[in-house]
Amino acid sequence: xxxxxxxxxxxxxxHEPAVTxxxxxxxxxxxxxxxxxxxEVILLDEPTSGLDPISTGKVEATIQELxxxxxxxxxxxxxxxxxxxxxxxxxxxxxxxxxxAQGKTIFTNPKDRCTEDYITGRFG
Numbered sequence: 161x162x163x164x165x166x167x168x169x170x171x172x173x174x175h176e177p178a179v180t181x182x183x184x185x186x187x188x189x190x191x192x193x194x195x196x197x198x199x200e201v202i203l204l205d206e207p208t209s210g211l212d213p214i215s216t217g218k219v220e221a222t223i224q225e226l227x228x229x230x231x232x233x234x235x236x237x238x239x240x241x242x243x244x245x246x247x248x249x250x251x252x253x254x255x256x257x258x259x260x261a262q263g264k265t266i267f268t269n270p271k272d273r274c275t276e277d278y279i280t281g282r283f284g
Contacts, residue, residue, distance in 0.1 A: 184215025188222055201231045209237050220245055239279060243267045251275045 178186055187207050194202060204223070208216040223232055223245050236242045242249055246263040251274070259266060259275045270276040277283040 182215065183211050184218050187211065187215070187219050191219075191222060191226070195226075199230065201233060202226065203233045203235075205235045206237045207234070208241065216241075251278065253278075 178189060181189065191202070191204070191207070207223070208219050211219065220241070223234065226232060227245075227247070234242070234245055236245070243263060248260065249263045249266045250260040251258045251266065251270075251272070253274055259270060259272045261271070266275065267279060270279060274283065
């Protein structure tokens with residue numbers, strides 16, 4: 161089959177109502193549902209919000225797998241998740257783009273003081 165991820169996640173609980181799935185399973189199901197459409201970009205807005213660390217890890221592993229074939233735009237809940245999953249990172253402040261760079265660069269050598277303050281926890 162064309163996409164192993166879709167097959168595994170859509171058929172695993174095919175005859176069960178989605179409400180009976182765990183939060184992490186529901187999130188992965190939502191991601192899997194869009195893949196047959198073959199989108200150029202997948203937008204994930206806080207896909208691990210409210211999930212336990214194990215489920216978060218599974219969703220992040222899914223993101224890592226999918227970003228080999230798709231452009232993923234991730235709006236994470238935490239800066240740590242952005243550093244773990246992002247190839248490129250953009251930092252916005254009140255709707256204004258402050259900095260955009262490769263993830264490793266922005267987290268180790270930010271160019272803007274606001275970005276550095278946010279990353280190091282001195283912001284706010």
